[in-house]
Every structure is written in structure tokens, then in C-alpha cells.
Amino acid sequence: MFDNKQLFSSVVNEFNKAESIALCGHVMPDGDCLGAMLALGLALRQMGKRVVFCSPDPVPAVYGFLPCAGEVQLELNKQWRFDLFVSVDCSVPDRLGHFKELLDRAGRVVVLDHHAGSVVFGDVYLNIPACAAAGEIVYDLLPLLPVVFDEDIATCLYVAIVTDTGSFRYDNTGPMTHLRVADLMKLGVPAARVNKLLYEEKPLVSLRILNAVLQTLGISDCGRVAWMYVKRDTLRSLDASDEHVDGVINYPRMIKGVELALFFRELEDGKYKVSLRSKYYLDVNKLAARFGGGGHPRASGCLIEGDLEDIKGRLLQAALKALRDE
Amino acid sequence: MFDNKQLFSSVVNEFNKAESIALCGHVMPDGDCLGAMLALGLALRQMGKRVVFCSPDPVPAVYGFLPCAGEVQLELNKQWRFDLFVSVDCSVPDRLGHFKELLDRAGRVVVLDHHAGSVVFGDVYLNIPACAAAGEIVYDLLPLLPVVFDEDIATCLYVAIVTDTGSFRYDNTGPMTHLRVADLMKLGVPAARVNKLLYEEKPLVSLRILNAVLQTLGISDCGRVAWMYVKRDTLRSLDASDEHVDGVINYPRMIKGVELALFFRELEDGKYKVSLRSKYYLDVNKLAARFGGGGHPRASGCLIEGDLEDIKGRLLQAALKALRDE
Numbered sequence: 001m002f003d004n005k006q007l008f009s010s011v012v013n014e015f016n017k018a019e020s021i022a023l024c025g026h027v028m029p030d031g032d033c034l035g036a037m038l039a040l041g042l043a044l045r046q047m048g049k050r051v052v053f054c055s056p057d058p059v060p061a062v063y064g065f066l067p068c069a070g071e072v073q074l075e076l077n078k079q080w081r082f083d084l085f086v087s088v089d090c091s092v093p094d095r096l097g098h099f100k101e102l103l104d105r106a107g108r109v110v111v112l113d114h115h116a117g118s119v120v121f122g123d124v125y126l127n128i129p130a131c132a133a134a135g136e137i138v139y140d141l142l143p144l145l146p147v148v149f150d151e152d153i154a155t156c157l158y159v160a161i162v163t164d165t166g167s168f169r170y171d172n173t174g175p176m177t178h179l180r181v182a183d184l185m186k187l188g189v190p191a192a193r194v195n196k197l198l199y200e201e202k203p204l205v206s207l208r209i210l211n212a213v214l215q216t217l218g219i220s221d222c223g224r225v226a227w228m229y230v231k232r233d234t235l236r237s238l239d240a241s242d243e244h245v246d247g248v249i250n251y252p253r254m255i256k257g258v259e260l261a262l263f264f265r266e267l268e269d270g271k272y273k274v275s276l277r278s279k280y281y282l283d284v285n286k287l288a289a290r291f292g293g294g295g296h297p298r299a300s301g302c303l304i305e306g307d308l309e310d311i312k313g314r315l316l317q318a319a320l321k322a323l324r325d326e
Numbered sequence: 327m328f329d330n331k332q333l334f335s336s337v338v339n340e341f342n343k344a345e346s347i348a349l350c351g352h353v354m355p356d357g358d359c360l361g362a363m364l365a366l367g368l369a370l371r372q373m374g375k376r377v378v379f380c381s382p383d384p385v386p387a388v389y390g391f392l393p394c395a396g397e398v399q400l401e402l403n404k405q406w407r408f409d410l411f412v413s414v415d416c417s418v419p420d421r422l423g424h425f426k427e428l429l430d431r432a433g434r435v436v437v438l439d440h441h442a443g444s445v446v447f448g449d450v451y452l453n454i455p456a457c458a459a460a461g462e463i464v465y466d467l468l469p470l471l472p473v474v475f476d477e478d479i480a481t482c483l484y485v486a487i488v489t490d491t492g493s494f495r496y497d498n499t500g501p502m503t504h505l506r507v508a509d510l511m512k513l514g515v516p517a518a519r520v521n522k523l524l525y526e527e528k529p530l531v532s533l534r535i536l537n538a539v540l541q542t543l544g545i546s547d548c549g550r551v552a553w554m555y556v557k558r559d560t561l562r563s564l565d566a567s568d569e570h571v572d573g574v575i576n577y578p579r580m581i582k583g584v585e586l587a588l589f590f591r592e593l594e595d596g597k598y599k600v601s602l603r604s605k606y607y608l609d610v611n612k613l614a615a616r617f618g619g620g621g622h623p624r625a626s627g628c629l630i631e632g633d634l635e636d637i638k639g640r641l642l643q644a645a646l647k648a649l650r651d652e
Contacts, residue, residue, distance in 0.1 A: 012520055075382050106356075155339075162494075167494065167519070168488075168494055169493065169517075169518065169521040169522075169525070170518060171518035173517060173518065174511060175508040175509070175512045178505070179504070179505065181494075181504045182501040183501070185499075185500060185501040186501045186502065191499060192496060192497035192499065196605055196606065198578060199495070199580065201580070201583075201606055202581060204545065204581050205582075207540060207543060207577060207581060208543075210540060211541060214533060214536065214540070217534075217537070253526060254525065254528050255528060255530050256527040256530070280519075
């Protein structure tokens with residue numbers, strides 16, 4: 001078994017050997033895979049490497065302010081070859097989307113991940129579930145490279161950490177998270193400005209959707225389950241798309257006494273995507289599994305076809321039983 | 327001039343001399359004055375002091391989980407005398423409310439504050455505007471006392487800091503803030519749980535009010551000013567009170583492109599309380615001053631009597647002019 005110190009050396013060794021390096025995050029990129037990937041790429045460029053950033057899905061507009069965000073490629077010429085491919089924040093190869101094929105076309109593959117229960121792949125596999133964000137792993141790697149830790153790199157890593165910890169609220173946040181962030185701030189991250197760019201530049205339609213969705217708020221007689229829904233017609237009438245619904249599941253969960261929040265989003269094909277979030281103790285991974293879905297103990301999802309009232313009824317019945325059985 | 331080191335010694339000296347100590351925060355107590363006051367009181371009790379906690383207004387339900395929150399007194403017997411009175415997080419004596427009279431009844435007065443431009447009062451006046459929270463000052467004081475820094479104290483200080491920094495988003499948050507919080511977490515603060523108690527236990531009526539208020543959302547043609555309002559009738563019809571409106575001003579401000587957010591709350595007496603919040607640069611203190619109000623550059627307020635449409639028109643006209651003049 002390698003311990004982390006040896007693994008870190010192996011990763012650094014791969015970086016040193018390679019001349020051309022492709023970095024890639026996961027499908028539906030978030031602040032962590034983007035921030036960690038861009039920070040690492042900026043560092044590797046300082047070392048004189050030819051670096052290409054890849055993402056299987058477009059960079060969400062909210063992350064457009066990140067250094068080099070505009071350089072991220074959604075497609076690559078099939079002829080391109082790389083000495084090294086670095087998978088950032090992907091728990092399984094499939095999460096690389098169509099860039100999964102680069103795993104075979106690259107000379108070597110390094111995997112940087114922090115998810116528990118991930119699949120092992122690549123030539124060097126560095127997974128530290130104790131890190132709240134992939135950005136924390138990159139933070140720990142950089143001092144081992146001949147690189148100046150500048151404000152751009154620090155800003156990318158700050159974004160990686162602040163987004164993956166829910167602004168330091170999730171239980172993945174530990175003392176080390178705050179220590180790393182203190183250091184990033186010393187390096188000049190304009191944290192207040194970054195937080196405004198991340199959380200206070202929402203399109204107007206997001207608030208219109210929030211308003212429409214809040215009108216559907218329901219709560220069980222016992223007060224422990226709350227739900228909301230959005231129909232396709234509502235999204236169409238407000239000229240909104242799925243991304244504008246992101247995060248609304250947090251609203252039913254923030255009600256006093258609620259342990260389980262449900263959100264039903266109608267998909268184009270008559271199915272409903274159900275999001276399940278628990279607050280303190282309910283295992284929603286188990287609950288979602290009973291409907292063919294899954295995820296994490298506090299955040300899971302499933303797909304169900306049928307009539308909304310019927311689906312709500314089935315979910316609610318199973319949820320109340322799960323709460324009774326806890 | 328005293329520097330902080332000498333002032334810290336003076337404060338410690340006062341703590342050591344006193345046998346009975348009253349601690350008091352400001353009117354409409356927030357997480358910082360309560361957390362800082364309770365942490366300090368718990369420490370002073372470890373030293374064998376007789377400590378009484380005072381607050382001119384009731385402790386909001388959301389802070390009820392803080393250790394000793396249930397002991398906070400809203401009134402004190404006029405006969406009580408204290409060797410020492412400690413004002414926590416009050417920029418001026420008037421912010422002590424009716425407990426201001428204790429300033430005269432106490433043997434000595436210590437002031438712990440972190441507001442810029444505060445009034446100097448008391449026998450020992452320790453104001454550190456570089457601290458994001460009064461809780462940070464208490465954090466720095468405690469190692470000078472013969473006290474074990476336990477989980478209860480750490481939790482109170484964590485709440486003080488997380489609330490006064492807007493979850494580490496405001497520009498008062500510096501590297502030192504994160505370093506102090508890392509240390510508090512090492513002392514055992516259950517941060518994820520505390521954040522849920524602070525931010526995910528809202529009464530249902532708060533979401534109903536948010537929904538009602540979002541329906542009043544308006545935005546200027548230029549997209550730089552957004553506003554919302556709430557009428558007394560709406561509050562009454564939802565059985566809501568003013569506290570349920572707290573924080574809704576953040577919603578118009580989080581719209582992309584908006585620099586200035588306005589919120590109009592009708593008071594019982596036909597006046598409107600106008601809240602002004604800017605995002606990046608507009609000085610709303612100046613803007614509010616033109617309507618007889620004031621506050622801070624990014625957060626101010628004023629009171630205006632009259633018809634809502636007329637008031638909105640006047641504010642909007644002044645706001646657009648201020649934005650043009652910037």
C-alpha cells in the first residue's frame with residue numbers, strides 16, 4: 001500500500017515527466033472540479049508544460065470569472081495526444097463524459113479525487129476523502145512543485161473549497177479547511193468579491209422560478225416532511241431552464257421541524273426527477289433506493305414516471321414510514 | 327495612547343478584581359453580541375465570578391440553543407449592584423437600551439466593541455474594528471484568563487463569528503477569522519449542526535412571507551436597481567411579524583446586474599421603513615442620508631411617510647441619479 005506521501009511524490013513525478021498535459025473535470029462541472037483543475041493547470045503552465053483544460057459539459061456562466069475559464073474545451077481534435085491525462089474530482093471514469101476516451105489516448109493517467117467509495121482507475125490514483133474538496137488536494141500538492149502560489153491560483157482554489165463545503169456549512173468542513181482558506185486569503189483572494197460573483201449574480205428568472213415554486217410548498221401533518229414541485233409548463237411560461245431550479249430544494253429543508261425535503265421536477269418525457277434531502281439523520285440514500293435511485297445519506301435522487309399526485313403520494317407514504325422506523 | 331496589548335491587560339485586570347459581573351449586549355441582539363457575551367460569561371464563571379447575562383430585547387428563538395441562552399435577563403432588580411459591567415458589541419451606550427442605567431450602578435465598566443466610528447465610553451474601552459466580530463475579541467482575550475477553552479465556549483464564539491461575517495462572505499472576513507475558526511473547530515464545535523440550527527430551522531411563515539414578497543419584485547429599466555415591498559395587510563393575513571421579513575432584502579440584491587436593492591416595509595403608523603443594500607460600490611449611507619437615514623456604505627436604512635408608489639418613485643429617482651454620478 002502506498003500512503004499519501006508516496007502518492008503525492010508519484011503525482012509530482014508524473015507532472016515532472018510530462019510535457020503535454022490534459023486536465024479534465026466531471027460532467028455538469030461544479031466550482032470544485034473547475035477551480036481545482038484551473039489552479040493545477042495554472043501551476044503546471046508555470047512549470048513550462050503545455051496544458052489543455054477539458055470539460056464534458058459547458059462551464060456554467062457563474063464560473064466565467066475564474067482565470068482561464070474561457071479556455072476550457074468541450075471537444076478536442078481526435079489527433080491530439082497527451083503525455084499525461086489528469087482526472088479531477090471524478091469518482092468514476094464515466095463521470096468524464098466523452099472525455100473518458102482520453103484515458104486510452106494519454107501516455108499516463110493521474111486521478112485526483114476526494115469522494116468516498118470511488119472506483120480506482122488510472123496509473124496513479126490519489127483519493128483523499130478527508131478533503132472537503134478536490135481543491136484541497138491540489139492545495140496540498142502545489143508546495144511540492146516549483147511554482148509561485150499566486151492570487152489567480154489561490155482564487156481558483158478558494159472557489160473550489162467554498163462551493164464544495166456550502167460556504168463552510170457542510171459536515172465535510174474541518175479545521176484544516178479553514179486553515180487552508182486562511183492561507184489562500186493571505187495570498188490575496190478577494191473573498192468578499194468572489195462570494196458576490198458566486199452567490200449574488202443570479203439571473204432574474206431564478207427568482208421568478210423560486211417564487212413560482214414556493215407557491216407549491218406543502219408540508220405533512222406531522223411537520224417533518226415538506227415538498228415543492230415544478231411543472232414543465234411553469235418553466236416554459238417563465239422562459240426558464242433546469243439550471244434556474246438549482247438549489248430550490250434547500251427551501252423546504254430550511255423549515256423548522258422538517259427532517260426531509262422533497263422536490264419534484266417534471267422532465268420533458270413525462271417523468272419526474274425527485275430530489276431528496278434530509279437535515280439531521282434520515283438516510284435518503286436508502287429511501288431513494290426503494291424507487292431505483294440513490295446518492296448520499298443526506299442528498300439523493302430518483303426518477304419516477306407517472307402522475308404527480310400519485311408520485312407525491314407514494315414518496316410521502318414511504319418517507320413517513322422511514323421516519324417512523326428511524 | 328494604549329496599544330491593544332495594554333488594553334487587553336487592563337480588561338483582564340478588571341475581570342480579576344471583580345466578584346460580580348453583569349454582561350450586556352445591544353438592543354435587537356444578534357448572534358455576535360449573544361455568542362460573545364455568553365462565551366465570556368462562561369469563562370468568567372470558570373474563574374468563580376458571579377455572572378449575570380442581560381439583554382435589552384429578548385433572545386431570538388434561533389439562538390435558544392446557545393449554552394445559557396435561557397439565563398439571559400430582560401430586567402434586573404433595581405437593588406442589584408455589580409462590581410463590573412461589560413458592554414459587548416455596543417457602539418454607543420444607547421444601544422444598551424434600558425440597561426444603559428447599569429453603567430452608573432456598576433463599580434467599573436468595560437467596553438468590548440468592534441464597530442468603526444463608535445463612541446468611547448466606560449473605564450476600559452477596547453474596540454478593535456479589524457475584528458469581524460466581538461466574538462473574535464473575546465477569543466483573543468480568553469487565553470489571558472485562567473480558563474479551559476471548552477466546547478460550549480467555542481460554540482458560542484463560532485456562532486458569534488459565523489453570523490457577523492455572513493458565513494465568511496462579508497468583507498470583514500480575513501485570514502485571522504478563518505484561523506480563529508479552525509481553532510474553535512479543533513475544540514469540538516459541531517459546525518455543521520450549528521449551521522443547520524442557525525439557518526435551517528426557519529418558521530414556515532418565513533417562507534410564506536418570502537413568497538408573498540417575491541411577487542412584488544420590480545427592477546429598473548437599466549437593471550441596476552431592484553426592489554420589493556411588504557404591506558402591513560400582507561403580514562397580518564399570513565399571521566407574520568416583522569422578524570419573518572428579516573433577510574428578504576438579500577433577494578433583490580442577488581440578481582445579476584443589480585447594484586442597489588431596496589426593500590419597503592410598511593410600519594403600523596403609515597410610515598415605511600426603507601432598507602438599502604448595495605453590492606459592489608454604491609454608497610447607500612449617503613443615499614439614505616438624503617432621506618434622513620443612514621448606516622453603512624453597503625447597508626443603510628431610512629423612514630419615510632407617505633404613499634408607497636410616491637416613496638418608491640422618490641427613492642428610485644435619487645438612486646438612479648446616484649448611480650449615474652458614481
